[in-house]
Amino acid sequence: xxxxxxxxxxxxxxxxxxxxxxxxxxxxxxxxxxxxxxxxxxxxxxxxxxxxxxxxxxxxxxxxxxxxxxxxxxxxxxxxxxxxxxxxxxxxxxxxxxxxxxxxxxxxxxxxxxxxxxxxxxxxxxxxxxxxxxxxxxxxxxxxxxxxxxxxxxxxxxxxxxxxxxxxxxxxxxxxxxxxxxxxxxxxxxxxxxxxxxxxxxxxxxxxxxxxxxxxxxxxxxxxxxxxxxxxxxxxxxxxxxxxxxxxxxxxxxxxxxxxxxxxxxxxxxxxxxxxxxxxxxxxxxxxxxxxxxxxxxxxxxxxxxxxxxxxxxxxxxxxxxxxxxxxxxxxxxxxxxxxxxxxxxxxxxxxxxxxxxxxxxxxxxxxxxxxxxxxxxxxxxxxxxxxxxxxxxxxxxxxxxxxxxxxxxxxxxxxxxxxxxxxxxxxxxxxxxxxxxxxxxxxxxxxxxxxxxxxxxxxxxxx
Numbered sequence: 158x159x160x161x162x163x164x165x166x167x168x169x170x171x172x173x174x175x176x177x178x179x180x181x182x183x184x185x186x187x188x189x190x191x192x193x194x195x196x197x198x199x200x201x202x203x204x205x206x207x208x209x210x211x212x213x214x215x216x217x218x219x220x221x222x223x224x225x226x227x228x229x230x231x232x233x234x235x236x237x238x239x240x241x242x243x244x245x246x247x248x249x250x251x252x253x254x255x256x257x258x259x260x261x262x263x264x265x266x267x268x269x270x271x272x273x274x275x276x277x278x279x280x281x282x283x284x285x286x287x288x289x290x291x292x293x294x295x296x297x298x299x300x301x302x303x304x305x306x307x308x309x310x311x312x313x314x315x316x317x318x319x320x321x322x323x324x325x326x327x328x329x330x331x332x333x334x335x336x337x338x339x340x341x342x343x344x345x346x347x348x349x350x351x352x353x354x355x356x357x358x359x360x361x362x363x364x365x366x367x368x369x370x371x372x373x374x375x376x377x378x379x380x381x382x383x384x385x386x387x388x389x390x391x392x393x394x395x396x397x398x399x400x401x402x403x404x405x406x407x408x409x410x411x412x413x414x415x416x417x418x419x420x421x422x423x424x425x426x427x428x429x430x431x432x433x434x435x436x437x438x439x440x441x442x443x444x445x446x447x448x449x450x451x452x453x454x455x456x457x458x459x460x461x462x463x464x465x466x467x468x469x470x471x472x473x474x475x476x477x478x479x480x481x482x483x484x485x486x487x488x489x490x491x492x493x494x495x496x497x498x499x500x501x502x503x504x505x506x507x508x509x510x511x512x513x514x515x516x517x518x519x520x521x522x523x524x525x526x527x528x529x530x531x532x533x534x535x536x537x538x539x540x541x542x543x544x545x546x547x548x549x550x551x552x553x554x555x556x557x558x559x560x561x562x563x564x565x566x567x568x569x570x571x572x573x574x575x576x577x578x579x580x581x582x583x584x585x586x587x588x589x590x591x592x593x594x595x596x597x598x599x600x601x602x603x604x605x606x607x608x609x610x611x612x613x614x615x616x617x618x619x620x621x
Contacts, residue, residue, distance in 0.1 A: 162297060163294075163355075163357040163358065164355070164356075164357055164358040164359050164360065165359070165360045165361075166355045166359040166360060166361050166362050167286075167294070167355050167357070167359070169343050169344065170281075170285055170286075170344070170355065170362070171294065171297045171298055173336075173339060173340055173343065173344055174278050174281070174282065174298045174301070175297065175298050175299075175300055175301030175304070176301060176336050176339070177237070177241065177274055177278060177301070177336065177340075178274070178278070178298065178299065178301035178302045178305060179301035179302065179304050179305030179308065180241070180244065180305060180329065180332065180333050180336060181244075181271055181274060181302075181305065182301070182302040182303070182304075182305030182306040182309065182425075183305035183306065183308045183309035183312075183329055183332075184248065184267065184305075184309065184326075184329055185210055185213075185306070185309065185422065185425055185426065185550075186305065186306040186307070186308070186309025186310045186313065186425055187309040187310075187312070187313040187325050187326065187329065188206070188209050188210055188309075188313075188426060189210075189309070189310065189313070189425050189426040189427060189428055189429050189430070190309060190310045190311070190312070190313025190314040190317065190325070190429045191313045191314075191316075191317045191322040191325055192206055192426070192427070192429055192430045193317070193429075193430060193433075194317040194321075194322040195209070195260075195322060198322065199256070199257040199260070201257055202558070202562060203427070203430075203557075203558035203559075203561050203562050203565075204555060204558040204559050204562050205257070205558075206426070206554070206558060207423075207426055207427075207553075207554030207555040207556075207557060207558030207559070208261070208554070208555055208558075209260065209261065209264050209554075210264075210422060210426050210550070210551075210553075210554040210555075211551040211552070211553075211554055211555040212261060212264045212265055212268065212551075213264040213265065213267040213268035213271060213551075214268060214271070214422070214547040214548070214550035214551035215268065215547070215548070215551040216265050216267075216268025216269060216272070217267075217268040217269065217271040217272040217543070217547045217551075218268075218272075218543070218544045218545075218547035218548045218551060219272075219544075220268065220269045220272035220273075221272040221273075221275060221276060221540045221543040221544055221547065222540055222544065224236075224272045224273045224275075224276050224277070224536075224540060225276040225536045225537040225538075225539060225540020225541070225543070226397075226536070226537060226540070227276075227536070228273075228276035228277050228279075228280045228535075228536025228537075228539070228540075229280065229533065229534065229535070229536035229537055232346050233277045233280055233281055233346065233536075234281075234340065234344050234345065234346045235346070236273060236277060237273065237274070237277045237278075237281075237340060238337050238340050238341055239273075240270045240272075240273035240274060240277070241270070241333055241336055241337040241340065242333075242334070242337050243266065243269065243270040244267060244270035244271070244333050245329075245330045245331070245333030245334045245337065246266070246330070247263050247264075247266035247267045247270060247330075248263075248267070248326050248327070248329045248330035248333060249326070249327060249330035250263045250266070251263035251264065251267075251326045252323040252324070252325070252326030252327040252330065253323070254323075268547075271547070272543065272547070275539050275540070275542070275543035275546070275547075276535075276536040276537070276539040276540050276543060277536070278298070278539075279523070279526075279527065279535055279536070279538070279539035280349075280535040280536045280539065281347065282294070282295065282298065282527070283351075283527045283532055283535045284347045284348065284349055284350065284351060284353055284354070284532070285347050285353060285354060285355050285362065286354065286355065287351075287354050287356075288527070288528065289466065289469070289470070290466060291466075291523075291524040291527060291528075292461075292462040292463075292465040292466045292469075292477055292520050292521045292523075292524035293462045293463045293465075293466045293520070294462070295462050295519075295520035295521075295523045295524050296458050296459045296460070296461055296462025296463060296520035297459060297462075298520075299458050299462075299516075299519050299520050299523065300455050300458045300459055300516075302458075302519075303451055303454040303455045303458055303516055304451070304455060306425055306451070306454075307447055307448065307450075307451030307454075307455075309325075309329075310425075310428070310429060310447045310451075311444050311447050311448070312325060312328065313325045313429075314429055314440055314443055314444065314447075315440060315444065316328070318440045344362075345362055345364070347362060348364075349532065349533075350532055350533075351532065397534055397537045398537060398540075398541055400534070401530060401534060401537060401538045401541050402541060404529055404530065404604050404608075405597075405600040405604065406525070406529045406597050406600045406601045406604040406605075407526065407529055407530065407538065407541070407542075407604070409593060409594065409596055409597040409600070410522055410525060410526050410529075410542070410597065411541065411542045411545050411546075412545070412590075412593060413481065413485070413518075413522060413590050413593055413594045413597075414519075414522060414523075414526075414542060414545075414546050414549075415545040415546050415548065415549035416485075416549060416586050416587065416589075416590040416593075417485060417515070417518060417519070417549075417587070417590060418546050418547075418549045418550045418553070419549035419550065419552060419553040419556075419583075419586070420515075420553065420583055420584075420586070420587045421515065421550075421553070422549070422550040422551075422553035422554055423553035423554050423556065423557035423579075423580075423583060424557075424580065426553070426554040426557065426558075427554070427557055427558070427561070427576055427579075427580075429443065430576065431573065431576040431577065431580070432446060434571075434572060434573035434576070435499065435573040435574075435576065435577055436499065436500075436501040436504070438501060442501075446501070446505065449505065449509055450505075450508055450509055450512045451512075452509075453508075453509035453510065453512040453513040453516075454512035454513060454515065454516040455516065456513055456516075457484075457512065457513030457514055457515065457516035457517040458516035458517065458519065458520060460513075460517060461480055461481075461484060461516060461517025461518060461519070461520050461521060462520030462521060462524070464476075464480055464517070464521075465477050465480045465520065465521035465524070466521075468480070474601075474602055475598045475601060475602070476521065477521040477522070477524055477525040477528065477601070478521075478525060478594060478595075478597045478598045478601050479595075479598065480517060480518070480521045481517075481518035481519070481521055481522040481525075481591075481594050482591050482592075482594035482595045482597075482598075483514075483591065484514045484515065484516075484517040484518030484591070485514075485515070485518050485587055485588070485590040485591035485594060486588060486591030486592070487510075487511070487514040487591075488511045488512075488514045488515040488518075488587060489584045489585075489587045489588035489591070490588070491507050491508075491510045491511035491514060492507065492508065492511040492580070492584055492587075493581065493584055494507050495507030495508040495511065496508075496577055496580045496581055496584075497577070497581065522594075525597075525601065526538065526539075526542060528601075528604075528605045528608065529601065529604040529605050529607075529608050530608050531608050531611040556583075557579055557580075557583065560579045560582060560583075561575045561576050561579045562575075564578050564579060
């Protein structure tokens with residue numbers, strides 16, 4: 158594994174970061190896997206089930222604003238540990254819920270913890286991984302989302318069938334506690350600005366003197382380094398967000414990422430209910446299907462980052478834009494025949510390939526965001542992205558649920574058919590997403606070069 162990831166130090170970084178993403182994705186996958194048990198236990202509708210996923214993402218979208226500022230100013234590793242501990246406590250509390258309101262409130266606490274993960278991991282990845290390899294490494298890190306979603310679906314479905322839905326949440330809470338201990342023991346705080354970047358084969362994360370931002374470019378065109386220093390994160394937060402959102406490529410990437418997660422969140426929440434009813438399979442068959450589709454998504458996530466970096470090295474400078482654009486478009490086109498068919502044998506190859514292309518879009522897209530923002534604003538840039546991404550994740554499940562409930566109310570339409578029609582309808586924005594990404598090819602290179610100049614101007618030796 159160390160040879161595959163690039164040495165002992167990179168292996169620890171990848172496994173820990175992927176573990177953080179896996180925990181959050183497993184939690185949301187668990188909600189989907191336990192959909193029938195939760196609906197029966199609390200007598201709730203599809204829309205109320207979707208709300209359980211929505212509230213955590215919605216609160217996270219609000220909480221990510223201060224978290225992004227903190228990620229640029231305080232110890233990111235320490236803050237990450239606090240977030241994971243809060244995450245675990247919320248999962249344990251959710252498993253003990255005696256009412257729908259109790260469970261809903263535990264999801265609110267989850268949202269605050271989820272908010273910290275995005276800005277912290279983006280900032281840490283940017284400082285630890287060289288720019289030329291970020292898409293490839295991001296592929297391994299983001300594979301945690303796919304693995305976590307698969308674990309949540311498989312464990313949740315089997316736990317719900319064999320025992321009580323409560324044990325699923327409690328199990329994840331205990332896993333989260335172990336992850337917090339692992340981060341504390343194995344991840345030191347890296348220096349900002351790239352001095353702690355981990356080269357291939359490194360046994361440990363290089364230690365370097367900390368630096369702080371200098372030559373703040375806010376308030377002037379991107380790439381023009383000023384002489385001012387960002388003295389206070391909170392005071393500069395509004396200016397930082399305004400500056401970030403003036404970058405054309407960032408606006409496009411944020412929209413694309415949000416639409417992608419909107420679809421993924423809705424699919425993750427209702428996939429188990431849909432598969433069990435539409436394809437008429439049992440729990441054992443469902444487990445096999447989840448493993449097959451998850452393997453496709455995992456392969457796509459890993460290969461998408463590697464493909465983008467390989468194309469970049471071979472003289473395709475827009476590779477980190479084109480790979481996501483093709484991925485989103487292909488996902489919509491592949492999912493359509495698979496979801497429309499009631500034959501699982503016919504549908505499975507289309508869904509596996511669609512999951513692979515959906516997974517392939519994210520690593521190069523995340524690497525492109527780091528490419529086009531100065532390192533001194535990575536935390537707040539990820540906050541800006543996370544706000545809309547979590548808004549997409551928040552809207553996804555409840556929108557899927559509302560549309561499914563509305564379609565099920567029509568005469569002669571079964572609940573399974575209503576979910577099928579809902580998934581097909583939601584492919585339209587995903588298809589449009591691929592076309593939106595294509596427009597970024599006109600701005601990406603200029604914004605990347607400007608961010609590089611701004612980052613060089615911002616680096617200074619003063620203590621952070």
